[in-house]
Amino acid sequence: MKRFCLMVLLTMTGCSAGPAQHLYVLRAPEPPTATVAPDGGETELELRRVSVPDFLDTTDILLRDGTNGLRVSPTGRWGERLSVGFAQALRGALVSRLPALRVVQNASGQTRAWRARVEVEAFDVLPDGRCVLSARWSVLRPDAIPETAFEPVGERSTIVVQASGRDDAAVVAAMTRAIDALADRIATATSEIPRHSRAASAR
Numbered sequence: 111m112k113r114f115c116l117m118v119l120l121t122m123t124g125c126s127a128g129p130a131q132h133l134y135v136l137r138a139p140e141p142p143t144a145t146v147a148p149d150g151g152e153t154e155l156e157l158r159r160v161s162v163p164d165f166l167d168t169t170d171i172l173l174r175d176g177t178n179g180l181r182v183s184p185t186g187r188w189g190e191r192l193s194v195g196f197a198q199a200l201r202g203a204l205v206s207r208l209p210a211l212r213v214v215q216n217a218s219g220q221t222r223a224w225r226a227r228v229e230v231e232a233f234d235v236l237p238d239g240r241c242v243l244s245a246r247w248s249v250l251r252p253d254a255i256p257e258t259a260f261e262p263v264g265e266r267s268t269i270v271v272q273a274s275g276r277d278d279a280a281v282v283a284a285m286t287r288a289i290d291a292l293a294d295r296i297a298t299a300t301s302e303i304p305r306h307s308r309a310a311s312a313r
Contacts, residue, residue, distance in 0.1 A: 133189040134171070134282045136199035136289060153303060154223035155211045155249070157204065160197040162230040167193045171278060174236045186278030192233070199286060200228065203293030211303060222252035224303055226296065231266075233285065239273040241284040245292060249300050267295050 166172065169191060171183040188195055197215065204213045204226075217223035232244040246266045269291045273284035 130185070132186050132278060134186055134278065135189045136195040136282065136286050137202045152212045153210070154217050155204070155208065155213045155226055155300065155303065156217040156223040157197060157201050157213060157215055157226045157228070159215075160193050160200065160228045160230060162193045162196065162233065166230070166233055167191055171281065172235075173276070173281065174234050176237070183278055183281075186282070196230065196233075196289065197228075199289045200293055200296075203290050204297060207293055207297035208300065211300075224252055224300075225250045226300075228292075233288075235273060235281050235284065239276060239280075239284075241271045241273055241281070241288050243267075243269045243271075243285075243288040243292060247292070247296055249296070249303070265295075265299075267292060 165180070169188045171186045171188060173181045173183065175181040190198075201213055201215060204211075211224075214223070217225075227248050227250070229246045230243070231246060232242060235241050244266070269288045271284045271288045271291065274280045
């Protein structure tokens with residue numbers, strides 16, 4: 111009888127198990143780069159932790175289901191919390207777009223680093239396959255108080271990317287492209303930082 115009960119339990123456990131879940135990240139492996147500038151005077155841009163809405167900061171891949179509903183993907187999960195993955199992906203995208211800057215998540219303390227802040231307001235994949243990223247971002251001068259108004263550059267950006275499908279891989283690819291598009295905007299706005307830093311040091 112005990113053996114029969116054990117077999118029934120194992121059978122029920124096997125039947126209740128869902129499909130195998132794949133783990134995803136929002137970034138590709140970074141190519142090796144030099145960590146010290148040849149003249150030792152490289153300007154740092156510190157990208158601190160990206161803030162996202164609490165309900166998004168999870169390892170679940172969430173899809174919009176109607177106006178107010180959310181659906182958890184049964185086949186895929188993030189390999190890290192979304193806020194961590196977003197920050198890593200954005201940093202990698204900025205590294206490739208701002209070769210004159212050393213983009214870091216924790217400033218070395220050897221230089222007065224510029225500081226980038228990103229506040230994600232929405233990062234949704236809608237039922238029609240559109241990925242919508244809305245974020246407020248800023249870059250602060252080294253002498254700015256962190257809690258002051260956004261300066262010298264900053265704005266609210268809304269980016270829409272069409273996913274090629276509703277499967278996990280297509281959703282992750284669309285979200286990655288949205289982060290790349292945000293990196294394009296930040297990089298364009300901050301491309302003058304090295305020149306500004308040299309001018310400030312010369313005074």
